[in-house]
Amino acid sequence: MPPIKTVIYLDVLLLTNFALTLLFLLAAGLLAGVECRAGRLLLGGAAGAASSLALLAPEAPDAAALLYKVSTAALTVAAAYGWPGGRCFARLVGWFCAGNLLLAGALLLPGAQTNNGCIYLPLSPGALLAGAGGVVLAVQGVLRFLGRGGGQVFPARLTVADTALDVRAFCDTGFSVQEPLSGRTVVLVRFGAVQSRLPPALGTYLEQHFAGAAPLPVPALGVRLVPCTTVAGHCILPAVPASLCCTGSPAGQARAEHLYAAFADLPPPPDGWEVLVGSETVSSLAHG
Incomplete structure (x- = not known):
């Protein structure tokens, strides 16, 4: 009796894995506390x-x-x-792989085939997608039951000196700084993360400031010095007028106006944020 051959339709294979990848990327983002834009999510689905x-x-x-x-x-x-x-990034990759392994383990049936680390399950695309959706729902249920530790990174657009910068913002409920003269809310920006995207004049001034060569603000750039106290001690940071727009869900295009963006020369944090915001700014975005 000749061996039974499995027929795999290329369009079904690609479309099913595209949808599965989207679901597992969403689950990984939920667990790692990171959001991404819809366009980038689709790009990840295509890669998967x-x-x-x-x-x-x-x-x-x-x-x-x-x-x-x-x-x-x-x-x-x-x-x-x-x-x-x-x-x-390591957490995202780890959770993405774990989601794939969880689905494969939960749906491993007689007749499953593997090749080059990829598994083919004798199930309909609908059953596969339902299983992957179940994984995402389970993740959301666990997070709702246990609560989410810490803040969450979300995509945003920071505008300084008439220049829009796409950034990753992080909400820290313990962060609360105001510009002393105007009383405006301050967001903290990692200088190294945006340095190459800033207007040349502002970027040069900030570079000189953190090198200790430009101690005084330049009125033409709108720079003000903002006192800030952190666990590392007291410091004075250069700040410029800014606005922040949330580009991800659920706030849509909500905008927080009349802010100051204070720049700090900080190393990359574990969560990869580029802009640190307080609860007041997030509240403005949520109700904007």
């Missing part, structure tokens, strides 16, 4: 769908297959979330 084509390739050694799976998982996460910092 393309990686599933290894199922049709000649079988590779186990070590090569493992390397392929890890590298394509990292590329898929990078396509969706970019580089939010080393630790945060």
Whole structure:
């Protein structure tokens, strides 16, 4: 009796894995506390769908297959979330892989086939998507029951000196700073994360300031010095007028106006944020 051959339809394979990748990327973001834009999420889904084509390739050694799976998982996460910092990126990749393994383990049935680290399950696309959706719902349920630790990184657009910067903002409920003369709310910006995107004059001034060569503000740039106290001690930070627009869900295009953006020379944090905001600013975005 000749062996039974499995027929795999390419369009079904790609579309199913595209949808599965979207769900697992969303679950990874929920667990890591990171959001991404819809366009980047679709790009990640496309990368995940393309990686599933290894199922049709000649079988590779186990070590090569493992390397392929890890590298394509990292590329898929990078396509969706970019580089939010080393630790945060590692968490995203880890949760993305865990979601895939959870689905494969939960739905492993007789007749399943593997090749190059990819698994083919004898299930309809609907059953696969329902299983993946169940994983995402389970993650959301756990987070709602246990609560979310710490703040969450969300995509935003910071406007300074008539220049819009797409950034990752992080809400810290313990952060509350005001510009002393105007009383306006201050958001904290990591200078190194936005330095190359700032207007040349402002970027040069800030570079000189943090090098100790420009101690006084420049009126033409609208710079003011803002006192700030952190766990590291007391410091004076240069700040300029700014506005912040939330570009991700659920706030849509809500905007917080009349802010000051204070720049600090800080190393990349674990969560990969570029702008630190307080609860007052987030409240303005939520009701904008």
